[in-house]
Amino acid sequence: MREKDQTRFVTEVDSDRVVVDTNAQNDIVARPKWDSFENNHFAMRKRLIAIFLKVANLFISRLRAGKRLTKIKAWIANNGIKNRLDMQKKVAEDYKRSVNMRVTDDADGEDNIYNIKFKFQFNVDTI
Numbered sequence: 001m002r003e004k005d006q007t008r009f010v011t012e013v014d015s016d017r018v019v020v021d022t023n024a025q026n027d028i029v030a031r032p033k034w035d036s037f038e039n040n041h042f043a044m045r046k047r048l049i050a051i052f053l054k055v056a057n058l059f060i061s062r063l064r065a066g067k068r069l070t071k072i073k074a075w076i077a078n079n080g081i082k083n084r085l086d087m088q089k090k091v092a093e094d095y096k097r098s099v100n101m102r103v104t105d106d107a108d109g110e111d112n113i114y115n116i117k118f119k120f121q122f123n124v125d126t127i
Contacts, residue, residue: 081087 076087079086079090081090
């Protein structure tokens with residue numbers, strides 16, 4: 001039948017033959033599915049970005065915690081801390097030093113950014 005179609009030059013209508021096999025429905029492997037994310041590219045991208053951000057934030061947090069932990073361990077080793085009492089003394093000394101240097105959060109202090117007052121007024125000539 002295909003060879004005859006290649007050599008013919010006129011249109012033929014044949015209502016006796018079916019072009020598609022009637023059992024083709026059983027042969028279809030990819031049946032229609034109603035997946036809301038299959039063609040919703042924005043939702044897929046948003047979901048992937050959310051997953052990436054979650055993993056990246058976890059990675060950065062663990063990296064920072066690891067760096068901080070090594071600094072704390074080095075501080076403990078440099079100060080010769082061997083037990084809990086030594087640690088309490090060193091922490092108290094460190095706190096006293098920070099208070100004297102005004103490193104602590106002092107709400108009433110002049111260095112607190114919330115206590116800075118900005119003078120704001122309109123220039124009458126430019127309005």
